[in-house]
Amino acid sequence: MSASPAISPSTLPRSLPPWQIALALLAVVAGLALQSGGVAGEGPANIWAALGLVALAAAGAWALAGRPLAEAAILFLGAHGAAWLLLSGIAGHEGQARASFYLALGGAWLLAWRCVTVLSLEKPASLSGRRMLGLLIPVIFGAWVLILWEAVVRGAGIPFLLLPPPSAIAARIAASSAVLAADVRQTVFKAVVAGYVIGCAAGFVAAIAADRFVFLRRGLLPIGNMAAALPIIGVAPIMVMWFGFDWPSKAAVVVIMTFFPMLVNTVVGLSASGHMERDLMRTYASGYWPTLFKLRLPAAMPFIFNALKINSTLALIGAIVAEFFGTPVVGMGFRISTEVGRMNIDMVWAEIAVAALAGTLFYGAVALAERAVTFWHPSIRGG
Amino acid sequence: MNAIASHQPATATPTASPGTANVVAANRLGLTFQTNDGPVQALSNVDLTIGKGEFVSFIGPSGCGKTTLLRVIADLEKPTSGTISVNGMTPEQARQHRAYGYVFQAAALFPWRTIADNVALPLEIMGVAKAERAERIRRTLELVNLTGFEKKYPWQLSGGMQQRASIARALAFDADLLLMDEPFGALDEIVRDHLNQQLLELWARTQKTICFVTHSIPEAVYLSTRIVVMSPRPGRVTDVIDTNLPKERPLDIREMPEFLAIAARVREGLRAGHSYED
């Protein structure tokens, strides 16, 4: 909201640099000092180059402040260039990283942070520009999670069995795409989708029933609370007993997990309409159902979508966890638990990555629907 | 032409014009709200009958119970003492018979519906056919001069426009009894005059009964067959004035001496109800 008034570039060099830039420069200085103190030729390569690149980019960004696009571009190039130098330099020197390596890495990360900050203050006029930015910013952020992970795991030489680096996980995803696809089909497209739809629908219907009949509301909500906390770990074996070991039992677990958030949120949402609006409907002698459909449900939509969003992540977790019990020999949960036992930790993480991707896409779809349906709500209209 | 026909003591039940059935009949009506801060007596001993086809204005200082009285008639609030009937039924039955249309003091439009859809709301609930609905929306939006804003959302309209949309919504469904709570409060004089005339015309044409809360003395006198003056703490009726002005009322009737005499009497009653006489 409070965009600071544009400062003309000429006044800049005298103004203070943003804190990320300042810290990055400090890191470079410290890194240079430490690196020159060390024995040359030992440890990861490219540290000098990386430190230099960070320094250059930081200085360049400082000079270009006020021209956001140019600043972001130079930060982007500097940060990722340095990261690439560091990561390629660590090859063959796993576990030998010293402070200067981490300082260079930290400096590059700070540049990326600054880059994201600059970009998030931009509001491109065109819709496609906004979409691009909306994608670019989280991608940069995510890329840095991976870069830091890769660099620390390899720099510190963390055992592969504890935590494989992202590059190994990516390689595994590429190599096992057929297995992964089969697992996704089993877990997501069968268990999750069925369970989510049934669970959300059941929670919704139960909420309406509880709303319609005070008796049910008083009785069902406490019992619903109980059912909600039924820890899946206990329910899953029972569901396997009842529904067999294939996907229907997993869908049943998902139903149980998604039911409660939907119930609670819908019940709260149904009382979210304003008093005057409800009085208005009363003056029309509007029956229960018209009032429900025309006033209370629309007003409840923000709450219902809250539940749909929470459930979209719960559903996937539930299905995967349920597969830790009895399953056919396919599915993401099956693969995870089996491959841990086989010490194929990279495969475990490959499944986790795919699960995260699927879940995020699922959530994104729900969020898009929310924007379309609750366009009128102040939180979406902008506030 | 006798401007002030009868002056009854405030507590006596004013009789409706003979020959017409009573639409509203209140008897020693009282309503007390319980608040965190002790009880508030919003209505006390209100006696009132409104005959079919009357246009009754309620006027009184802010907080004297006008809205509360309208809400009791509309069965949005239950009286804590006394009795009230609407169309010879309990207010609840009357509401269930969809006996009235209500315009709230605030616009109360649904933010997820466009203006046209907001006006359509009561029609949908009462099962009016689609084509008929479109026609009525067109007509009532035109009446309040909102043609062209059908597709806007409430938050995209000015305060007065929202108020007019809510009037259109109440008019669109053609109830015999209209309860209007300061419908023209947010409107300028010209629109107000215009809508006053429209309302009178509608009233004359359709024989509706109208209960109308207003703060404007000229508006009250101009529109009404009867004016109920109220006073606060506790909210009660202090005066009931029959205007007996002709049914045909050009705007310049407001400069006639009969008109001014009634206005003066209302003003006097109003002033008496205020605590600060300065």
Place this chain on the structure above:
Amino acid sequence: MNAIASHQPATATPTASPGTANVVAANRLGLTFQTNDGPVQALSNVDLTIGKGEFVSFIGPSGCGKTTLLRVIADLEKPTSGTISVNGMTPEQARQHRAYGYVFQAAALFPWRTIADNVALPLEIMGVAKAERAERIRRTLELVNLTGFEKKYPWQLSGGMQQRASIARALAFDADLLLMDEPFGALDEIVRDHLNQQLLELWARTQKTICFVTHSIPEAVYLSTRIVVMSPRPGRVTDVIDTNLPKERPLDIREMPEFLAIAARVREGLRAGHSYED
């Protein structure tokens, strides 16, 4: 005493009274809203200067951009063309200097605060000491005749009482510029007269500059040193009228011919802005 001092063409910049600094200066101001339904030109080519200590009323048909203009002055809306300064600064800087108090068209009270706490809100924000705060709350609530309702929550008050609470909130913190958007819309004539006088007295005593949106022509004439008449689609200034009435204004000034002449001119300007002349 010359009732109508100057009549400038609508687009020319009306100059403020000589010797006073400009509080508001707008130059070819324009604002267009983008809606789902195409752009809406809420303000177009507005030229306006308001000098220190003036009392300027804005009047015009519903939807003509009065609220929008006030919001631009208050830096709640950014103009899409033209320039505007407030106290010689940008509106943003002026807002940051807490240059003005704003009364919204709707009461906008916080439902979780009592009336007293609602009035206390700006004082808390501006860091007024607790004892001082209590005193100011007492005084301003008394001014709007809400003494005794300190501990009630907004939904326990009538519409007019809520409106008065919001006026009290704006007055409690003592800004030099008051922006008031139909503050008295929901009030009856008596309270309105009372508050009109209070406001005039406050204005005379404190030399505040007041921008005042109203729908009542007599109110505009009674209160103002200058009246800005606006007209819709696109929203623009069609007339600016200096009233030049004496600073001392008893209520019966409203029957004086100078007064009526100005009112007539305003009404004429207003009518011209309406699309339906019937």
Place this chain on the structure above:
Amino acid sequence: MLMDSFRSKIVPVTTLLALLVVAWYGFAVVLNGPFQRDLDRRAGEAPGTVEFLMRTWSQPKPTLPAPHQVAQNFYKSTFTVKPWSNRSLIYHSWVTLSSTFVGFVFGAGLGILIAVGIVHFASLDRSLMPWIITSQTIPILAIAPMVVVVFAAVGITGLFPKALISTYLSFFPVAVGMVKGLRSPETMHLDLMRTYNATRPQVFWKLRVPASLPFLFASMKVAVAASLVGAIVAELPTGAVAGIGARLLNGSYYSQTIEIWAALVAGSLVAVMLVALVGAAGRITERAMGGRPA
């Protein structure tokens, strides 16, 4: 007031529970019946209908234990043993409850912090939010053992790793609900604060926080339940020493379905208590904020 609502709930809850119990007995027959028939066939017996029903309701390791079996076991392991012994459900509930509570407090705190950050910093909103969502799609049971293992490797065991899993599961509903809640103030109220040139903290404390409280309490109810699930899940890989999760796991190693169900009942009671506590806290704040009775 509280007593009143309590009483008005008793009748509906008990009626529904009674219905549930009846249905439960029916299910028990359906689910335990086939195996009982196998057993009887192998034993060469042919019991009458009543005898058959009784047998389905008294198997030592039934597929679905009958309610009275669960009740007996629950009673036995709650009231007939020392509360602090390894066999007491009270002890196990307490173990789980304490890590649930710690995890929930941290989770709610973290969720609120994240929401505050997201509402105030555009860069956080746009870069962090998608990844928070992604974080929740990671199957926790896959991570939980590794988390516990990693912490154990650096010598941290006991409550902390468990509470961490609870935190992980409970911060998300709070974060999502709070972001919504903190953004829920009406435009006009925000404008009002703008006219006062209120600072961000002032807008936050005086407007956003009060406006967000209904959202906060609704999502905290979900979060506290999630936190309990987290605590139970985290008890599994810790060697199943104590806690409701340990009871469930031990029960399932030996197919002691009756014990599983008794532990489930204990877990649910704990959940009801927690949700009720959050609900009560919500109602108290609502009343303190002058809430209008619905």
Place this chain on the structure above:
Amino acid sequence: ADKVVLQLKWVAQGQFAGYFVAKEQGFYEEEGLDVEIKNGGPDIAPEQVIAGGGADVIVTWMAAGLAARDKGVNLVNIAQPFAKSGLQLICPKDGPVQTEADFKGHTLGVWFFGNEYPFYAWMNKLGIPTEGGPDGVTVLKQSFDVQPLIQKQADCISVMTYNEYWQAIDAGFKPEDLVVFNYTELGNDLLEDGLYVLEDNLKDPAFEDKMVRFVRASMKGWKYAVENPDEAAEAVMEAGGQDENHQKRMVGEVAKLIGDGKLDPVVYERTAKALLDQKIVSKEPEGAFTTAITDKALQ
């Protein structure tokens, strides 16, 4: 006393009675050791724990140990308390499977998490595909219990002689109602519970000495447990075991599997070959066991 952390493969039960007894009876203390026993669980991979530095020595199955070694965690078997395998497949007599020839077209329950290798080695030997269909078997990942048999979700399930087999008996199956395929009897057994340490640690003589003492005390514990199963079960219960009667029976059954603690190279070869055949390990394991410890410990 020297600190030793032992990570078990599973929860506290009779399967590990020897270690609990050694601790309870003070055998470790006598050797100057302070042993901490960490229980396992369904998702604890002891190999992962030791790689992360969370344990000095672990109990695991040979197949899982070699698989981990193939992945770069250089585990070395230092002792093999379980001489025989306790794994078997059971099928109800009145079901469709009576002999190995009946497997085709049926559903078999198998434990995964590193416990599936013996089964796949067996099927490999029989030449039966495991992808389902009329000519193969459908594999079901089995849960912790015998429910799939009771629910008839599987035609045969995996059990341990000392644990789940008795659950089936408890559930009402009589021994004569069951067809039993015992891996040891069929010659398909792969080495089960052994003690493993990291190769690098073993280079340290102090550590090696510690392990000698540890193995000596552990085997003493096992001997004691075999001779006094009831007392051993008591020790298990102390350590958090459940269901006393079940534990007593389990110790009794485990006793039948316990050897002298030395690794039998023949079974080792079979295990290694089976894993190589199934490509569980990519190359012939080398140095995956040492007899040096047992040689010193068990003269």
